[in-house]
Amino acid sequence: MAPTSETLTAERILEATEEVLRRHGPAKATVVDVARALGVSHGSVYRHFRTKAVLREAVTKRWLDRTTAALSGVVTEDADPEARLRDWLAALFAAKRRKAGDDPELFATYQVLTVENGEAVSAHLADLTGQLARIIEDGVDAGVFTAPDPEATARAVFHATGRFHDPGYAAAWQRHDIQAEFEAVVELLVRGLRA
Amino acid sequence: MAPTSETLTAERILEATEEVLRRHGPAKATVVDVARALGVSHGSVYRHFRTKAVLREAVTKRWLDRTTAALSGVVTEDADPEARLRDWLAALFAAKRRKAGDDPELFATYQVLTVENGEAVSAHLADLTGQLARIIEDGVDAGVFTAPDPEATARAVFHATGRFHDPGYAAAWQRHDIQAEFEAVVELLVRGLRA
DNA sequence: CAGCTGACAGATATTGAAATCTGTCAGCTG
């Protein structure tokens, strides 16, 4: 917790920023707070990040990329495409639900950050639909799925499951019947994909 | 525009409230404004609606019910169930897109009102999924759809198309490729429903 | 006397002055 006197790196600033955001929330977290947490002047922070907005975007990217990385394992899993598709969607839902449930305040903080940084979010969504597209392509190649345009189909599947990964629906993830809802949608989609 | 001196009815108050909301927006519309628009004292408004919250809820209900009514015609349309399902989803999407596009400020106003009145919204969603369920049941009866539990399937279809009717996605309805996205999702769902 | 008015108390919103923050940069320091 005490500010180590290593040299000031972008990475250390990002860590401190995440901590300040967790403590103060997105509205009250200031660059001065971040500098204080690191035991440096706020001018030094501006040496590594040109503006506060750039700093916040970098933190957001880092957070989004952690989710992407966690899911990439499922894509290359050793199972048939339908099972991998189901696993991937379930893993995405579970990850989101865990994040929202474990630390609602931090989740709300990142929700604010993501609406602020549409750019970073678009890139993240492209990453995720890319993973989905790979699974669907594998299914088409194996002859178990029908999809004239796997990229477009991946986006369709992603959009159709929005209720189970879009942060805007986080409140609904508490409902007792949400798991049944999820399974009903996935069932419909998998049936729609089958050759 | 001049306040007619008919007797003050709940309906006239609701109309005036809608007009005040359109003019001032949800944050600044006051009961005093509504009374002024009607040429009465604000005490008279409280004779018909116990609180401001009740008044706003009533306006919200009215607005939601207009949408439900507009769609009910499609349910009883003379066409095969698959066509009716496609028509109904398209009509819902078109109605939402038109509302959001024609008068964005009023749409934003009602967005605020709907988050305020979760109760009224739940009832509205139940109405809509009820209409969907009837179409799906007809499809099951005709042997063209498979759905062990049509009510649950209706909810699944409704959730899966959320991106095309949930007001939270209104910004995305401006994208040039939204129509293609819509058709891709509907295609997948219809395929998933077929017997 | 049914329905409306307007004064009122407490709650909520607005406003403008004071405090804090962002982003810059000349100069300090190891």
Added chain:
DNA sequence: CAGCTGACAGATTTCAATATCTGTCAGCTG
């Protein structure tokens, strides 16, 4: 001399005083 500091101008936020609004009700009016 590379990297950090801290004072500064302008932008933004906070806070407390002031104004407006909500909800009630005793009494007015047609």
